[in-house]
Amino acid sequence: MQSIDIFPWDDHFNTGIQTIDTQHRKLVAILNSLATKMAYGSHQEGLSGVFDELIEYTLYHFQTEEAIWSKYLADDSLDEEHKSVHQSFIDTALRLKSEQDSKPLSELADDTLGFLARWLASHILDTDRHMSYIVFALQNGKSLEEAKVEAQTQMSGSSRLLINIILSIYSTLSSNTLHLMRELKSHIFFEEKIKYQEKYRQFLFELSVSFINIPLHDLDTAIDEALEKMASFVGADRAYIFVYDVNAQTASNTYEWCGEDIIPQLKVLQELPLSLMPGWYETHSRGEDIFIEDVTALPEGSL
Incomplete structure (x- = not known):
């Protein structure tokens, strides 16, 4: 059974905090396993087992993150906001899991995998990266307020534009993967079209990760090159x-x-x-x- 990666991992997603990065890779692997089982119509028990694993490991990951953030941001509003975001995710994930018996598999895949992939990409690239910048600044001797200002500067302007570009591409990649999953399940599309869809997914993935950590002074050139690549791909x-x-x-x-x-x-x-x-x-x-x-x-x- 060929793996269906709704969230292709790339080391550019690393925050620089090894424990968190290792757990992020594990979360992505579980998510891709869930996508594969949904794509090939695995029986309900198999889906439920992977879903449970995803939720359990997410809880474990959130506890790890919160311990790290609380060490540096105890009693700060950012720490509380981060915990609130985590709880909101868990609530949504549990709701989606509760719907797995009442929804058709295709609808469940769209709702569940689409939400999980988009949320995880945003969580890693935006929220966790912001928090890691604060931690690194504190470790370098900055005060909390100085660290927050420095992190905000690193996350603003062109960096914010880059993050939005990457998240937009990953959202498209997620939607395209779901479309490919429906094709695999229905068996109504020709093999060549499925190959093209897979090639398109790979193209979007490579395009998106090319923007991660790119120097800001190279942004204009990178966007021009991306436009050329996109135009060439579709003719x-x-x-x-x-x-x-x-x-x-x-x-x-x-x-x-x-x-x-x-x-x-x-x-x-x-x-x-x-x-x-x-x-x-x-x-x-x-x-x-x-x-x-x-x-x-x-x-x-x-x-």
Whole structure:
């Protein structure tokens, strides 16, 4: 039985605290085991056993984390907030487990694996990384307030942008893996398409980890290269990134890649009224895609 990794691990996810990193890898391995069993329609007892293992090990991991954070952040609001986040996760995981007998396996997989993969990626890259920065600053002799400011600086600006990019890609990777799981279970897709989906998953994984720990001064170049890779993968001759300005009701092109003989439009595509692209902002705000099969069929006056 081929393993289905809904969360491919990469050492770039390490926080630098060995105990926590080892436990994170174990959590990811259990999650991927659960995904594999769901993909191949394992019987309920097998699923329940892996689910129990995931919850039990998560509780153990949270206890380890909280002991470390409390050692350095005792009575600080960050410590309490972290514990609250942990409890919220456990509550949701237990609720999802309680639904495994009442939901179809496909729906359970979507709800459970999607939530677990997205939460774990955010937990490791965002919350735990922030806390580890504070610990390292304290170990280097900073006061708690100085350590918190230093950690916040490390997590803000371009670093925050990088984290958001990676989490967005991992969310897409998770959704794509769930789609692949449904294909494996239903057996209605051709083998070549399944191979393509697996290739696409691997591409997204490699793209996402390439942004982890990248020097901030290389960010623009990395985004340009990522656009080229994405366009090449799907056979497109151009790729753009736009930023919405909700207050001004405009969208501006911030990054662009063009193939040979394609005229760049970066300087032209600035402060475009959202009225030219009705519904785009709302759709993207929900985390959904927009697919335009034929641009010539777009309403007159729109992009």
